[in-house]
Amino acid sequence: MATTHQRRPSSGGQGDRGPAGAQAGKKKFFYRRKRVCKFCVEKIEYIDFKDVKTLQQFIPERGKILPRRISGTCALHQRKLQNAIKRARIAAMLPFATD
Amino acid sequence: MRTYEVLFILSPQVPEEESAALITDFKRVAEGTGAKLTNEESWGRRRLAYTIQKFTEGNYHLFVFDSDSSLSELDRRMRNSDRILRHMIVRTDPDHKRAEKLAKRNPKKERVRPSPAFPAAAEPAAPEPETPAGE
Numbered sequence A: 001m002a003t004t005h006q007r008r009p010s011s012g013g014q015g016d017r018g019p020a021g022a023q024a025g026k027k028k029f030f031y032r033r034k035r036v037c038k039f040c041v042e043k044i045e046y047i048d049f050k051d052v053k054t055l056q057q058f059i060p061e062r063g064k065i066l067p068r069r070i071s072g073t074c075a076l077h078q079r080k081l082q083n084a085i086k087r088a089r090i091a092a093m094l095p096f097a098t099d
Numbered sequence B: 001m002r003t004y005e006v007l008f009i010l011s012p013q014v015p016e017e018e019s020a021a022l023i024t025d026f027k028r029v030a031e032g033t034g035a036k037l038t039n040e041e042s043w044g045r046r047r048l049a050y051t052i053q054k055f056t057e058g059n060y061h062l063f064v065f066d067s068d069s070s071l072s073e074l075d076r077r078m079r080n081s082d083r084i085l086r087h088m089i090v091r092t093d094p095d096h097k098r099a100e101k102l103a104k105r106n107p108k109k110e111r112v113r114p115s116p117a118f119p120a121a122a123e124p125a126a127p128e129p130e131t132p133a134g135e
Helices: A002-010 A018-025 A052-056 A075-090 B016-032 B072-080 B093-112
Strands: B002-010 B036-052 B055-067 B084-091
Touching: A052 A075, A075 B084, B002 B016, B002 B036, B002 B093, B016 B036, B016 B055, B016 B072, B036 B084, B055 B084, B072 B084
Parallel strands: none
Antiparallel strands: B002 B055, B002 B084, B036 B055
16 A cells, blocks of 8 residues: 555656556456347347338448347347348338448 | 238339229239238338339338238239339248247246346336437
């Protein structure tokens, strides 16, 4: 305890940066919210290709399908979501690509 | 018994009377091959996500059929009709069946976990998640 107090003033004007430097010294830590599968939470078992509103949540601006690692959808539901989105694309309810 | 969803987009140039006639015609074709109409929806004129045959709008119409045989005759007719911009016939009963099975299995799991923590909180959360769509 005492030693740390003595060292801080000795480092001069960097006293303010102390805490920031300590954080950078640690391993990089990102706060990551726990992602959960939306369909599991809402207990949606059948993902309908006609339900454009829910499908659109998984379509970023470019029109691509949002990957699982970002949306947090579980494997099973991602597979069904993928099929639903592809069907909706054929029906011209969702774009294949937008630029 | 299989369930088929038939979604098709009529050209916006087709006058209403003719489209009504076309729709009843298609229904008759499907019923002629032993299909039973269980649901029918007309979504009216909608914007297309991309242009089809240089049209940006189309009249959407949906049939839901129960049938023992395939709807190949209806499929052929729709493909040959120039009034239809796009049609899609999707068999949905296997997916619905699987979904039912999962629904039966899951409620037990769900009841064990979140019910004491937030029985009420789960519901207001449901309509909210429209926000990520804008991102």
